[in-house]
Amino acid sequence: MRGVLCSRTDARLVDVAHDFPRQDVRAAAFWLREVLPTFPPAVHLVVVDPTVGTDRRPIVVVAGEHALVGPDNGVLLPAARALAGDADLACYEIPVEDPASATFHGRDVFAPAAADVHERGIDDVEEAYPTAPDPVDLTFPEATVDGAHARGEVLVVDGFGNVVTNVPGSFLTGRWGDRASVAGRGVPVERTYAAVDRGERLLTVGSHGNVELAVNQGRGDEAFGVEAGSPVEIDLA
């Protein structure tokens, strides 16, 4: 894909991430929503698709001054909303001449389209590409917070094993140093991993602003026995 991009544009290429969990659309959608808003206006090229090579439409989503190019499987929409601010999203379809010939959509479809969008400019996408009605969307469930009790689920496990939940970080505000109960077991609530001994479990708030189940210098997913989609119940004593 870098070869295709270098052949068609002098744009600055910046790698956002190589280490998304493979073929996990939800995890990628979550991280892109967290990470892309730190970038200046750009064309963001996203290839995360376990159904690569099917009839999944390739699309361009215009989100304010940003554009996202990738598969119509929901991976782009959460980040697009975060990038768009007050602007409306607009989705366009990328024409594919011979879909059957391509098993590597990244190289043959998405990278050429991203280069094209960059070269023509985001403002001209509307004229150049047909509208893509009803793009596949993907949203993240909301947690239920009732006083000192929260019920939610695991959104994603990061590469270090930290478990990101959908419980908002505000749930822990003012409770630093307290103990909580997760699935019936006591866990300290701490602002930093290092507040507990190496190998010990903790509840904290991650950089994404959500409650995280973690282990200092260890894997929270293994210690808490959860994975993406697992239900999470937290009681603050």
Add this chain to the structure above:
Amino acid sequence: MRGVLCSRTDARLVDVAHDFPRQDVRAAAFWLREVLPTFPPAVHLVVVDPTVGTDRRPIVVVAGEHALVGPDNGVLLPAARALAGDADLACYEIPVEDPASATFHGRDVFAPAAADVHERGIDDVEEAYPTAPDPVDLTFPEATVDGAHARGEVLVVDGFGNVVTNVPGSFLTGRWGDRASVAGRGVPVERTYAAVDRGERLLTVGSHGNVELAVNQGRGDEAFGVEAGSPVEIDLA
């Protein structure tokens, strides 16, 4: 190596791949032949050498508007032929002042040479470096295709476990949806991984144009029990 390059040239640096199987010259040669032709004219720096530090000559191969810098172990030649088109290849030797002092040829020999070739220009390589006669070559075996029967071998297994064979993709043309027999077991012939259920085996054609043994969202090498160099027999019923 990036430090050396940045110190000696303002050239745009583009990483082609970090994840070639370690010390596997054949796999690297195959992928470079697939990937480098997507790039615009450039100096390509290649360091894949299990015998690093030996008397293996460092060479520059001029291939049309491209140059390749790396060890004389065959890894450069297949890609060089693909890049050269109708142009002849020319090989030059990179002088090494004190071979014994370097255990990291990438940093001490290849990166300085790549920067030098870029700064002086590919056209001036001929004057600056001595000719390297008889470079080590490496070719990939041809498969035998006889009607509905193909006999070949595994060229390489990619990082996802997909098994790339030397059987040309045209062998499967018009047979989508049929069943083939691989080593006596039935396997569907499909255009896309997603045409079969998760975990199911299939025969398909990869982006390189060759027949591939794969598993949808799984590892084809494990399911078919093969590795690089294994013989492959395919019968179309």
Add this chain to the structure above:
Amino acid sequence: MRGVLCSRTDARLVDVAHDFPRQDVRAAAFWLREVLPTFPPAVHLVVVDPTVGTDRRPIVVVAGEHALVGPDNGVLLPAARALAGDADLACYEIPVEDPASATFHGRDVFAPAAADVHERGIDDVEEAYPTAPDPVDLTFPEATVDGAHARGEVLVVDGFGNVVTNVPGSFLTGRWGDRASVAGRGVPVERTYAAVDRGERLLTVGSHGNVELAVNQGRGDEAFGVEAGSPVEIDLA
């Protein structure tokens, strides 16, 4: 972090390494001391901190024409001394407005500071940041060499399993092809990995100039049963 950097500076971004052993400050400090001197003058952004999110001060170290931005845990100082040459080091503290809010210091503290140092210029750091007295330092132990006997320790194991010791490479000068004794077992002394058969152990000198315990195309740490910090005794027969 790349998003933050791209938003605040047009500086050329070069990845030095992604594959330092996680949360291993000593290993990172050692490799940075080896690698950074190959770079031209730059702002070097370093995030290796197992105690991330604690009261560990973020600092800027000015070392000649270079600046290093990272945590005050010793990881910066060995490289800073190597970069500074004869110049004195100067350490400054990076102000953090709300330390409690950040769990990802890389994105929220270090990347903005690195962009700021680059944009204002290294010469203006002194005026812009308060001095950081008594930064945490980290040094590597010296080996004892007595004729044909050396006693030292393992500094670090690289990603290939090669064991880097603190014994200076000069200890092996003139002994190529001899046999040494390491922990009572005979090992050949060779200039290159490939001088021994695949899977065989050897003593050699690495690109960093130190004696290395290695296995040709294998893992030296496993073959010699050592890890970072292990004592090493070598006798040249």
